[in-house]
């Protein structure tokens with residue numbers, strides 16, 4: 001058994017190719033070309049699109065207009081190697097096999113990396129199924145074995161990503177830039193310390209904590225943490241503000257349940273009040289005193305109480321009994 005990880009050969013090299021302002025020639029104007037165009041524009045490439053006007057897909061037409069500054073459109077069929085001059089990458093997505101093979105050969109002669117959609121032997125690199133969440137990009141590749149499965153797995157992974165992923169990455173990016181401003185330079189002891197400290201923050205702070213970082217909190221984290229070469233936790237950096245944050249988070253997570261719970265308790269309380277409290281209230285207010293005995297009368301209305309107090313008691317009780325017999329429950333207690 002080796003202490004080093006076992007190598008699984010036969011895969012692809014998955015890399016994040018930097019295409020900003022590099023020239024990419026894309027041949028074809030159908031739906032596949034449209035999806036290639038999206039990937040290229042997301043990577044800030046400069047695109048030369050070669051495709052005749054008569055078969056342009058709606059999306060490709062839309063992109064040409066939307067990104068006029070980034071896309072140079074040649075309304076023509078692929079003409080030969082001169083079309084590839086100065087390109088850093090070539091992509092084809094056309095329904096003409098022979099033309100595809102010619103483009104592949106021309107690109108090879110010019111040593112330009114090329115992808116011929118759906119023709120694995122004519123690809124220096126394959127596309128994969130992509131997740132894009134702000135700065136986060138995930139590519140699922142099955143090494144050409146099952147593109148549809150790749151797309152389905154991508155959907156599963158997408159659902160598994162925590163919602164604060166994007167923000168957390170953005171905030172870490174800002175924090176790292178601030179850290180570099182305080183401790184500039186490449187390599188050396190300072191570089192080691194910087195990396196150790198950043199690693200510590202990422203390990204100690206949850207994605208949610210990181211996503212919550214604002215400018216002042218970043219400065220406090222750097223003042224208290226980096227300057228002393230230690231990693232304070234979220235609570236320490238936020239101070240008393242942590243209570244407010246916790247409340248906000250719980251509201252975000254559980255707000256709907258809180259609201260429903262509140263509503264339910266309200267309704268329950270209201271019902272209870274009507275059923276018991278009102279009755280009690282009523283009974284305590286509606287007593288009469290007869291021969292020094294306080295007589296409580298439940299569910300007795302005000303008019304009857306007034307009658308009882310103001311008139312002959314026996315007469316009133318008779319009236320009350322008459323009412324009680326077909327309406328309220330009653331109770332008479334000496335208190």
Ligand SMILES: C[C@@]1(CC(=O)O)C2=NC(=C\c3[nH]c(c(CCC(=O)O)c3CC(=O)O)Cc3[nH]c(c(CC(=O)O)c3CCC(=O)O)/C=C3\N/C(=C\2)[C@@H](CCC(=O)O)[C@]3(C)CC(=O)O)/[C@H]1CCC(=O)O
Pocket residue numbers: 035115116117118119120123125126127128129130140141142143144145146147148149150151154
């Ligand atoms: C991931 C994705 C990215 C993209 O292209 O942007 C992509 N194909 C996608 C969809 C897709 N492609 C096909 C189907 C039909 C169902 C099926 O066959 O499964 C579906 C499903 C659908 O359409 O839903 C047909 C197909 N594709 C290739 C062949 C040729 C062959 O296998 O020999 C054939 C058969 C043609 C035939 O039978 O005649 C070849 C390639 N397709 C690749 C990428 C590369 C390897 C990716 C990997 O390693 O997984 C590779 C090698 C080269 C390349 O094109 O770069 C995109 C999903 C985007 C998304 O939705 O997320």
Ligand SMILES: NC(=O)c1ccc[n+]([C@@H]2O[C@H](COP(=O)([O-])OP(=O)(O)OC[C@H]3O[C@@H](n4cnc5c(N)ncnc54)[C@H](O)[C@@H]3O)[C@@H](O)[C@H]2O)c1
Pocket residue numbers: 027028029030031032033050051052054055056057076077078093094095096099117118
């Ligand atoms: N990898 C994938 O995800 C995937 C999925 C489906 C299809 N495909 C393959 O990709 C290719 C394109 O698919 P599509 O659905 O976009 O096709 P499509 O028929 O919609 O479009 C083909 C485009 O290529 C253009 N074209 C044809 N010959 C040309 C040439 N010599 N020069 C310049 N432009 C030319 C046409 O004018 C048209 O705009 C097909 O070979 C298809 O099998 C790949």
